[in-house]
Amino acid sequence: MQWEQVLAPRMGRMKASEIRELLKLLDQPDIISFAGGIPDPALFPVAAFQGALTAALAPGKADAALQYSVSEGYLPLRQWLAAHMTGLGIPCGVDNILITSGSQQALDYLGKLMIGTGDTVLVNWPTYMGALGAFNAYEPVYDRLDPRDNRGAAEYTAKAAEAGGRVKFAYLSVDFANPTGETIPRADRERVLDLADDLGAAIVEDAAYQALRFDGEAVPPILALEIARKAKTGGSIEDCRTIYCGSFSKTLAPGLRVGWVCAASPVIGRLVLMKQAADLHSSTLNQMAIADVAANLFESHVAGLREVYKARRDHMLAALSREMPKGVSWTRPEGGMFVWITLPETMDGAALLARSLETERVAFVPGRAFFADGSGGNTIRLSFSRADEAAIDEGIRRLGRLIAAD
Amino acid sequence: MQWEQVLAPRMGRMKASEIRELLKLLDQPDIISFAGGIPDPALFPVAAFQGALTAALAPGKADAALQYSVSEGYLPLRQWLAAHMTGLGIPCGVDNILITSGSQQALDYLGKLMIGTGDTVLVNWPTYMGALGAFNAYEPVYDRLDPRDNRGAAEYTAKAAEAGGRVKFAYLSVDFANPTGETIPRADRERVLDLADDLGAAIVEDAAYQALRFDGEAVPPILALEIARKAKTGGSIEDCRTIYCGSFSKTLAPGLRVGWVCAASPVIGRLVLMKQAADLHSSTLNQMAIADVAANLFESHVAGLREVYKARRDHMLAALSREMPKGVSWTRPEGGMFVWITLPETMDGAALLARSLETERVAFVPGRAFFADGSGGNTIRLSFSRADEAAIDEGIRRLGRLIAAD
Structure with missing residues (x-):
C-alpha cells in the first residue's frame, strides 16, 4: 500500500x-x-481518587459512571468549574464550560474551530510546542506576537493577507508559561486585548499552570480583564473574545485527562458539536472522580x-x-x-x-x-x-x- | 465578538x-x-471494574495510573489486543495497535489522516451517522459504495476527480451495522478489497459490534481476508490497506472511552503523532482498568x-x-x-x-x-x-x- x-x-x-x-x-x-x-x-x-472512584461505582451511581454521557461534560464538574472561574474574576455559568480530555484537546479543538489553511495565528517566540503541534494539523501561518513591539493591527492584517488568510486568534500561555516560566504582565494583557479588538480576532488563553503561583501578586486572567471592560457597559462573558483553557493535569492528576474551556456560550456550543463528532465525550468515570476530588480538596x-x-x-x-x-x-x-x-x-x-x-x-x-x-x-x-x-x-x-x- | x-x-x-x-x-x-x-x-x-481500579491505584501502580503516559497506549492492553486480533484471524503485534478514546476518536483521526478538502470517501447508503459527522470536519465529498452495483474503479476515480480530489478510503460498518443491523457478506468484503486495490485507496473497517454475534456464522474481518491474500505471497498486515477500528464500548463499558485501531505500522505511527498533538494519550487509569477487566473476563x-x-x-x-x-x-x-x-x-x-x-x-x-x-x-x-x-x-x-x- x-x-x-x-x-x-x-x-x-x-x-x-x-x-x-x-x-x-x-x-x-x-x-x-x-x-x-x-x-x-x-x-x-491517591487516597482521594481511590475514594472518589469507589463512590462513583457504588450502587445507584455505577450505571452513569460507566455509560455514555453528554458531550458538554459532567454537570457537577461544570458547576464546580463555573464557581471556580467566578472566583478567578470570571463570572460565568455552566453554559460557558466544556469539559475536554486535557487542555491539549482544547487547543486541538480551537485550532479546528478557527484555522483555515493559510490563516494566521499569533504566538509568542517561544511558545508552548504542544500548541504549535495541535494547530499545525490545520495548516496555519504563524506571526510573532510581542505586545511591546508596537506593531499595529494593520501590519498584522496585511501580513496575514499576504500569506493567504486572516489573523484568527492570538495564543498565549499566560502564567509561568511553558517554556519560559515567565508571566505576562497585566499591562501586556491589556495590550493584547486592544490588539485583538482591532484585529477582530479571538484570544486563546492557556492557563494550565495558573494555580501554581509560589510568590508575587496574581495577575488577572485576560478573560477576567476583558469581562471587567465589558461590565462597564453592562456586558458579560457572552461579549468576550477570550477563550480560557484550564487543566487538572498540573494540580490533581494528568493521567485522567480532564481539562476545560471557559468562553462565551456560542463558542462552547460549537465546541460541543465538535466534541460530539470527534470523541463523543470525555471519560464519564474520570469526570466524576475529578469532580469529587476537586470539591473536597482542590x-x-x-x-x-x-x-x-x-x-x-x-x-x-x-x-x-x-x-x-x-x-x-x-x-x-x-x-x-x-x-x-x-x-x-x-x-x-x-x-x-x-x-x-x-x-x-x-x-x-x-x-x-x-x-x-x-x-x-x-x-x-x-x-x-x-x-x-x-x-x-x-x-x-x-x-x-x-x-x-x- | x-x-x-x-x-x-x-x-x-x-x-x-x-x-x-x-x-x-x-x-x-x-x-x-x-x-x-x-x-x-x-x-x-461493575465489580470487575471496581477491583481493577482499586488494583490500579495500589501502592507501586498509582504513580503510573495517574501520570502522563505514551501516546501509543498502555502496553499490556496493546498486548492483549494483539492477541485478541490474532484470534480473529489478524496476526499482528503491539506496533499494529493504537489505543484511542473510543472508536469514534479513531474515525476522527482517520478522517484527519486522509481527507483533504474535496477528497472522496466511499460509504454505504445508509451508514453510521457518527462516521459522517467525524469525517465532515475535513470537508470530504461522499460517493455511494455498493459492492454489487458493478461500478468499476475508473468510474469512482473520474467522479472523485470531478469533485476536485481522489478516493481516499471506503468506510464500512461491517457486522450488524449501525444503523441497519445487517452484516456485509464475505463475497462483498472481497469485492470491496478488489475495488480498493484498483483505486489505490484505504479501507476503514468499523467493527464496533463484531463481538455481539447471536447466531449465524462469523464472517472474517476485511483485514483478515486481506492478510490471507497477502500471506499467499509471504506478506502480512504490513502490506494491507485495511484499517480496523474496534471498541470496548459495546462489550465492557462506553463511559471509559477506550477503543483501538489495528493496521500496518506506518499508519499506526502517523496516528500516534496525531494523537500526541491532539490529546497526548487516552486516560492511563482507564486503559489499565480495561486491560485488567478484559484479561479476566472478556x-x-x-x-x-x-x-x-x-x-x-x-x-x-x-x-x-x-x-x-x-x-x-x-x-x-x-x-x-x-x-x-x-x-x-x-x-x-x-x-x-x-x-x-x-x-x-x-x-x-x-x-x-x-x-x-x-x-x-x-x-x-x-x-x-x-x-x-x-x-x-x-x-x-x-x-x-x-x-x-x-
Missing part, C-alpha cells in the same frame, strides 16, 4: 514531539531528568503542591547561580514548573542534550521546538517539578560543567 | 447529532426508548451479553411481525443492537418521531441522518439493547398503531 497517496496535505506538518520522545528516557534510572513538564507522582492525591492540595515546587524552584535557582558559567542567563519564575536558560549564542541546545545524555546523563528539552520559526537554538528548558533537591544540585552541577567545557 | 469571521470553513458542516440530542430524552421516565445504540447499564461488569462477559441481547432481538422481531401494518419491512440482524425499519415511501421518519413523542411516548432515530445524500426519509432505526421485554411489547404495539393510523 502506497500510503503517501491517501494522506491529507496536513500530514506533511505532523512530526514527533521531542518532549514526548524524551519521556521514554525517563525510565532509565541513572538519568537526572529536567525534561517533561510533568507533576511529581509522589504528590498525587485548594488544600494545591497549597501543598506550591510549597514543594517552590522549594525546588528556589533550589534550582540557587544551583544555577552557583554552577552556571558566565554568558548563561535564565528566568526567575514566580510559579509553575520551568526555568528557561539562554546559552551563549554560539551554543546549540540540541547538540548540548546529545552530549549531556552521553557523558553527564542529564536530560532537558532543547528550546528550538518552542519557536514557530525554528530560531532559539541556543536555549533550553529545565523543569524542577520532578527532581528532588539532591538531584537538582547534582544535575545542575553536571550541566554547568558541560556548558563551561564547551 | 463576531465569531463568524474567525471560524474555519469546515465549521459550516458541523451540526448537532440527532442521536446525541435524543439521549437527553431518555431521562424522561415515561418514554419507551428504542433510540441510542447504548448498552444496558444493568449488564456492566469472553465470559460477552457471552452473557449475547444471551440477553439475543432474547431482546427475538422479542422485538416477534413484536414487529405481530404489530406492524402492511407496507412496513425490517431487517433481521444476526447480532448487535439494531433493527432497521423501512416505512411506506410516503411516510417520513422524522415526522413520525415528532408524533410518536407527543402521543405514544416512543423514541427511535429517524433514518435520514444516516444517508450521506439526505435520502432515506422513510426509514427509522430501532435499538433493542436497552429495553426489557415488556417495554418492547408495549413500545412496538404503540409504534404499529401510530404507523397504521398514518
